[in-house]
Amino acid sequence: MKKSFYIILATFIVLAIIDHKGYAQGCVAIRQFSGVGNAIGQGNILEKGEWNFNVNYRYFRSFRHFSGTTEHPQRVEDNTEVINWTHLMDINISYAITERAFAVVSIPLAYNERSSLYEHGRTERHMTYSGGLTDVIVGGGYWLLSGEKAKSGNMALGGGIKVPTGDYGATSRFYNVGTNGESEIRPVDQSIQLGDGGWGFIINGQGIWNLGSATFLYYDGFYMFNPRNTNGIQTNRRRENESIMSVPDQYAFRTGIFKPVGGLHGLGFGLGGRIEGVPVRDIIGRSDGFRRPGYILSIEPSASYMIGNFTATLNLPIALLRNRTQSLTDIANSTPENRVHGDAAFADYLINVGLAYRLTKKSNSIFNALD
Incomplete structure (x- = not known):
């Protein structure tokens, strides 16, 4: 099989995989959203005027409580843990303005x-619910290399x-x-x-590079700026400085190795690491x-x-490491005799399933185009 086939195939698949971001596993994720990654990645093999459609489903169950990196297993043992079940579906549509x-x-x-x-x-355990549309993202990006310079890999910068x-x-x-x-x-x-009630601004960068022997390095990262301070929604918490919800920034970074297996229909496997979270400030x-600041480090x-x-x-x-960092309100509420450090519930793992379709200008597939 041609080397160029591996490069194009891996670029398509890897940058479809690295779309899944911005959904920290538990209470630290103030809200979950989809980044601009899918269209950035699959835009790499779209010709001018072509479309890509992608649907992602994600699920996690958070229930393990941490303050800092210290787990509180007694919460599960005593049946006092908070449990979140989260189901997310993103519909992503991208369009190639140019190549x-x-x-x-x-x-x-x-x-x-x-x-x-x-x-x-x-005194009693009960359920609360929410469901519907979350915060929509509109954005785009640009691939830095083209032609011969892009044969060994490429990098895109984007925003939204x-x-x-x-x-x-x-x-x-x-x-x-x-009462x-x-x-x-x-x-x-x-x-x-x-939602969080704020207009957010996202910067994003991601890419893929051929390491030889049909093995590829991928990376992907974003930061979302949320300039709004608070959104006016009551938390019903006891402390005055925690009575209103904050509108926090979010971030994520991922990197790893991807390798196609054989040539039949484009089967491939990857292994990487990721860090994602909510900053203190x-x-x-x-x-x-x-807010519940913190981060999750995962394989x-x-x-x-x-x-x-x-x-x-x-x-x-x-999840390998879960850290609910000390918030600004924790610090403000602490005294020399009593250090306040709130907790958060995290998940053990996250499930992501995606299906993408590239709507080409030609009827033939990418495989036929490489013959």
Whole structure:
């Protein structure tokens, strides 16, 4: 099989895989969103005027509580842990403006369930829910190399705007919280809100490079700036400086190795690492209100299968290190005698499944084009 086939095939598949980002595994992820990665990656083999359509489904269950890197296993043993079940689906559409420049829109949907004891009077465990459209992202990017210079790999720089289309004040019923123990309709926890209420600005970079022997290095990273300070939504927390939800920045970086296996239909496997999280302080603007800062370091095996213009991907980030860092409100509420350090619930793993279709200007597939 031609060397050029491996390069084009791996570029298509790897940069489809590395779309999955910005969804930290648990309460540290104030909200989950799709980055601009899929269109950036698959734009690399689109000709001017062609489209790429991608649907991603993601799932995780967070329940292990950490303060810093210290786990609190007694929460599970005592049945006091908070459990989040999160289902996410992103519909990504990209368009090649030229052979190097592209535009992308990401339309994300979510359904969340949250089981808690402490949010319902600390006497009974109940569920709260949220579901619907989250924050839409519109963006694009540009590949730095073309022609002969891109034969061994390429890198794209991109950016986007996060539009606050998600309901950042979603509500559900909370039990045993009224003056006389009655139930009330209140905003759900920050971790399952459908939006954060802020306009966000994203910078992104990613690429793939041939290491020889049909082995490829990939990398992908983004940072989302959220200049808005707080969004006005009540948290119903006891401390005054934690009564309103913060609008935090987010970030992620991933890298790893990908290798096609044989030539039949484009089967391939990858192994990499990733770090993602929420910073203690935003880069732009103030950082008041309540947030759960922290990060997750994961190992990420992946697999892909390509036939014609269709590509299916599966990746499974598995948490190695979970750190709920001390927030600004934790620091402000601490005294020399009592150091405050809140906790957060994290997942053990995350499941990502994707299906992409490249709508070409020609009827023949990429395989026929390489003959």
